[in-house]
Amino acid sequence: MSREKIDLYETAVTETLNQHASVRAFIDKPVPDEMLNAILNAARRSPTSSNMQTYSIIVVRSPETRRKLAELAGNQDHIEQCDLFIGFLADLNRLGIASEMHGQPLAKSLESTLVATVDAALVGMSVQTAAESFGLGAVMIGGMRNHPQEVADLLGFSPGVYMVFGMSMGWPQEELGAKPLKPRLPESLVIHHEQYSQDDPRPLIEAYDADLAAFYGQRNQHTAAWSGPIAKRLQKPSRPHLRRALEVMGFHFD
Ligand SMILES: Cc1cc2nc3c(=O)[nH]c(=O)nc-3n(C[C@H](O)[C@H](O)[C@H](O)COP(=O)(O)O)c2cc1C
Structure with missing residues (x-):
């Protein structure tokens, strides 16, 4: 495809997607709270199955908690070295409470497990794209499923909640756009x-x-x-x- 054609069909969003690379090395500079709020709130607009919103997001800044999470993920140092860690949770707990409010049990199934997992994944991808659009770097961490119960205990999850994946986020050592793309x-x-x-x-x-x-x-x-x-x-x-x-x-x- 010619360069002109690519430009014609390039938007700020496709540009961000086209330069995606996972970032595991960060500089020591905080992500402003307002920027994080803008990212998380934009991501909350993600589509969600039947508007059930069967996910939660957990932001962890505590160095001690991140040290333990890094260990649980198989010693992934970037979880400690990034500015902040975000967990994307499949959350059937809130749906169970909403059902209870109407005297109904929540029937769980493979489908509800998938729905909650997909919802969490979609919001996680939106967070990554929004973060990258600000020049932040991030990497998803499936290693959070190495020890799902320990992660749940550490972060105080209710029953019906598990972390689908986490994310290390911060300002990248190597600017996005300059980083070679896999x-x-x-x-x-x-x-x-x-x-x-x-x-x-x-x-x-x-x-x-x-x-x-x-x-x-x-x-x-x-x-x-x-x-x-x-x-x-x-x-x-x-x-x-x-x-x-x-x-x-x-x-x-x-
Ligand atoms: C659901 C998911 C889980 C991942 N888990 C990890 C992980 O635990 N550790 C890690 O370093 N990278 C992890 N990654 C990043 C992938 O390794 C990376 O996206 C892939 O190699 C492609 O490289 P790129 O994102 O730089 O283009 C994960 C990616 C996804 C989508």
């Missing part, structure tokens, strides 16, 4: 038109492996390319404890 899978592998493509994806996966290896090579990171590490990682189910832990915390899977 390549994505080729467009034709992920965007289908009308029918799911039955073309052999292998040549494009190999091309992407080469792309990603070059990206890591430029940054002197000796990380292998895409398909190999993914295959290795997914030989066994990841976080096999998760279903049982979330059931104990009040989520259903049937």
